[in-house]
Amino acid sequence: MPIEIDIAHVARLARIELSDQQLADYRAQLGVILDHAARVQELPTDGVAPTSHPLDMVNAFRDDVVSPSLDRDEVLSQAPDAINGFFRVPPSLDNE
């Protein structure tokens, strides 16, 4: 059974503007992927611990030691706009 996808919602969350044609295409393509995931979910996994990572490793940490940061002028030279050591961006309040 095909899985319903609110493709417009997904596009909005990703801040991507899509044409009606693209919406239809991506809905179909994502549907195939989700169908596959649904099939995987049918596997009997009782007693199998959830895995979020392919490697059988834990605790790759670093010591709490300071290492050099980047040169600020170099960093800001990559930004579209900067002033007085700050990045300058359009006003942002809404999480939209």
Added chain:
Amino acid sequence: MKWEPVIGIEVHVELETQSKMFCGCAVDFEAEPNTNVCPVCLGLPGALPVPNRTAIEWITKIGLAFNCSISERSQFHRKNYFYSDQPKNYQISQFDVPVCHDGWIDVTVDGETSRIRVNRAHMEEDTGKSIHVGESGRIHSATETLLNFNRAGVPLVEIVSEADIRSAAQARAYAQDLRTVVAALGVSDAKLEEGSIRFDANVSIRPVGTEPFGTKVEVKNMNSFRSLERAVDYEILRQADVLDQGGTVDQETRHWDEGEGVTHSMRSKEGSSDYRYFPEPDLLPIEVTEEWRNEIAATLPELPSARAARYVGLGVDADSATSLAGSEPLMVMFESSLAAGAPAQVAANWLTGEVTAWSRRESTDITDSALTGQHVAQLAAMVEANSLSSTAAKEVLGHVLAGEGDPADVAAAHDLIQISDSGALESAVDQVIGENEDQFARLAGGEDKLIGFFVGQVMRVTGGKADPRAVTDIIRSRIG
């Protein structure tokens, strides 16, 4: 309708590690803007995060202090959202398996103690700082935003309570107790005014006696305990007003305006699924083994509630004990005063009284004053030996705090030493009796209230430095 508030508190604590959560950039809030940034905390393509071990130890410490269970295995998730203070467009956080879960603390308001459950404490990273620039200086009319990413990636612990809080006063008490514990752990400087500890409140109301929760509103931007209490109180009344008039409460985030004393709507809250949480593929799971957890538990300091109870056991009154145990500088000074031999209640009175008042007045930390525990003990000994009156002792304390020297020198320099040398006092008493023979005859004849007159005269003769109790004893001995 009578309404019951249902409140939960979310607390963000910035850890005072040397370096950030996932990279080696320094944690330093005084640095020039954007000088502590690197490919990892700027979210540059290909950069890989590596977690700070100390931060994991410290969140475990926090969890243990709040009676939480520590997950043997937890993992990081990406929380996806678009906002300019987060350069990666996601925040590394934790979702279904936080490091700490299911704890509690006991909170007391007006003598009534309630257990507030802690749902979880999880590890995440802080965002950058935005400055909204505009003509009015108000966030709503900003014309541009300036970004400083020095704070982006600083280790942040979010502690989420259950919705167990039932009043604004209780919300404040919970927040204060939580801050006290975090400060005692030494993992954060936990200063509200500097934003190193931040409180948000989730507030809803329901008819008294009913179970289902109402629609909750998240209230942000409280930068003192007082404003937290005011904001929660305001929000309870606002919601009751809306519902009493037949309206509905919107699920939203509201911004507390300290000046106006009201909350303003900010934005509709994105549902949890809209953050599209998924396991952070760049990070391995965290495993806190029982052995590691026990090692961390062994580093826990005495917690404020236990410390306060110990002080009460030493004879200190409950309020002073709580004040002393809840403040690191006061606690340190009190402990060193005790070690130097000062009686507990005397030291407690001075530290919570004059010394605290001095610290507020001078805006100086007690630790930065000239006062030592040795001084407190000396001063107490001088009062005990009657060479200082308790009033004079407070004056001496002020001079010692100001750095004028040790109590004996200061008392001598300011001519505050009480005369308790019995020879000097006896001759003063005899002089006064000689000058007032009629009154003395009446006193001796049973007019006892004249004792006050004689003590006063002796104080005059000695320039106010006589020990009134000793003087009274001598006068009585002359009558007998």
